[in-house]
Amino acid sequence: MSKPAFGPILYFAIAFALSLYFMFAAVQGDFGLFRRAEILAEADTMRAQLAQVRAEVAQMDxxxxxxxxxxxxxxxxxxxxxxxLGMVRADEIVIR
Known part of the structure; x- marks a missing residue:
């Protein structure tokens, strides 16, 4: 009687599961591709807000x-x- 050869199959299954886990983490993890896209979009939004605030500060200056x-x-x-003060001169006419 020969023993079943589960060693190579088990090794392949573990290696496959680990590769799936790391691929998932690389795409959707905290440091994955989707998070990077979110951060880049957020950075663009913040740059636009910064430009708007700088324009307001320049106007106030x-x-x-x-x-x-x-x-x-x-x-x-x-x-x-x-x-x-909400005041007008005596010779002015206010139209509302």
Whole structure:
């Protein structure tokens, strides 16, 4: 009577299972291809937000500089005062 040869079959099954596990981890794991695509998309979104915030900061810097002691833009000062205080001159007509 000969013994069944399960050694090579068992070895092949374990090797196949491990290769499937590592392929799955390489594609869908925490450091896999899908996660990398998500991170790249997130980075693009954040770059767009950064550009928008930088534009807003530049606009605020411009307004701050125009209302500083060194350079005073009287038109901007008048506009801001009217907006904040909600007042008009006596010779103006307001249409709403």
């Amino acid at each position: 411009n307004l701050t500089q125009r209302l500083s002691d060194d350079y005073l833009d009287l038109d901007l000062l008048d506009e801001r005062a009217r907006t904040v």
